[in-house]
Amino acid sequence: MSQNNICLPYFDKLLEQFRQGDAETLQAFGRHVHWGYWENPKTADGTVSDFAAAAEQLCRRVCDAGGVKDSIRLLDAGCGFGGTVASLNERFSNMALVGINIDERQLNRARAEVEPTNSNNIEFVQGDACQLPFEDASFDVVLAVECIFHFPSRERFFQEAKRVLKPGGKLALSDFVPLPLTYQLMNFVGQVIQSPVGQTYGQVDSRFTLNDYRKLAKDTGFIVTQEEDITKQTLPTYPVVKRIFGQMGGRVDEKATAEVELASSLGLLRYLILSFQSV
Ligand SMILES: C[S@@+](CC[C@H](N)C(=O)[O-])C[C@H]1O[C@@H](n2cnc3c(N)ncnc32)[C@H](O)[C@@H]1O
Structure with missing residues (x-):
């Protein structure tokens, strides 16, 4: 179990x-x-x-959606082992790069692995993406690469991203987004996806539709700048992740990933890159 009692069985493993x-x-x-x-x-x-x-390519696409460039201050929310910060550090210069993660164990690895270069400054901070310990209007870009489904609330994260972004700043993220089905089918898909997914991936909410995102953006002071469906380009992920997770044993197995693969192949769940500009 990680700090703050968030349950992330796959990270434990x-x-x-x-x-x-x-x-x-x-x-x-x-x-x-x-x-x-x-x-x-x-x-x-x-x-x-x-x-x-391919994982490096996905990270770069989210960075591109955020309009990342040299000499800006960037926050990577839910930063994992610091992979996105590492990639930015190698490719850009004079940046202030901040990664935030709820799980101190992951941050310890990030701090050990990512050495600042190219006149960049790097900081890894423990905290909740929905309660950001940063000043108002202090970042040019906020990223959230494949992690928002773990956050306690997308609404609170957007409000916090809006607060810490400078006017005109950008928020870019990737997420598993279900098709706007009827309420009943959505609930059914949610339950099917939830059970084995929870066992391997912990707390996951993948019931937020593209329309929910559009409404959330409007309600929190953003305009939508990019909606890109990359589901097809992510599908080769599944055999690799299923094989590796299938070998791990314990709570983590390939079933959860197979469920997500099925929903994605059937078009019920799409992998989207979204970006928003603070207005
Ligand atoms: C699928 S991983 C993605 C990690 C990283 N963004 C990457 O692309 O490599 C999800 C990440 O979200 C983090 N996380 C989950 N809930 C969080 C929260 N409330 N605040 C900050 N980070 C959180 C997890 O610890 C984990 O690092």
Whole structure:
């Protein structure tokens, strides 16, 4: 169990595998803990190195959606092991990069792994993305790469992102977004996805639709600047993650990932990159 009593069984297991020197898991998830992006999914070869390269591509696409450039102050919310901060640190200069994560254990790894370069300044801070310990109007960009479904409330996160962003600042994120189905079907999908998903991934809420995002943006003082469906480009992720998680044992298995794969392949759940500008 991580700090703040947030239950993230897959992170418990990843950290255990790293401690045991599991080279494959380290290569797959030592930097980024999110899905991959393949411009042409047919080129995916199922190897862990191919998956790690695709995960870097996904991270870069979210950064692009946020309009990241040199010399800005950027917050990466739900920063995992610091993979997005590491990528930005390698590619941009004169940046103030701040990662926030609820789980101090992940931050310890991030602090050990990510060395500032290119005149960048890097800080990893423990805290809740829905209660940001930062001043108003202190960031140019806020990112949330594949983590908002874990947050206690998307509404509170958007309000906090709006508060800490400078006027005109950008929020970019990736998320699993269900199709706007009827309430009953949505609930059914939510339950199907929830049960095994909870066992491996912990608290996850993937019932927030694109229309919910549009309304939330409007209500919290953002305009939508990008809505990109990359579901197809993420599909080669599933065989790799199922294989690695399937070998881990304990609470973590491949069932949860297979459920998400099924929902994604059927088009019930889409993987979206969204960006918003503070107005
Ligand atoms: C799927 S991982 C993504 C990690 C990272 N963004 C990446 O792309 O590698 C989800 C992350 O959200 C973090 N998280 C969950 N709830 C959080 C919260 N309330 N505030 C901040 N971080 C949170 C988890 O600890 C984990 O690092």
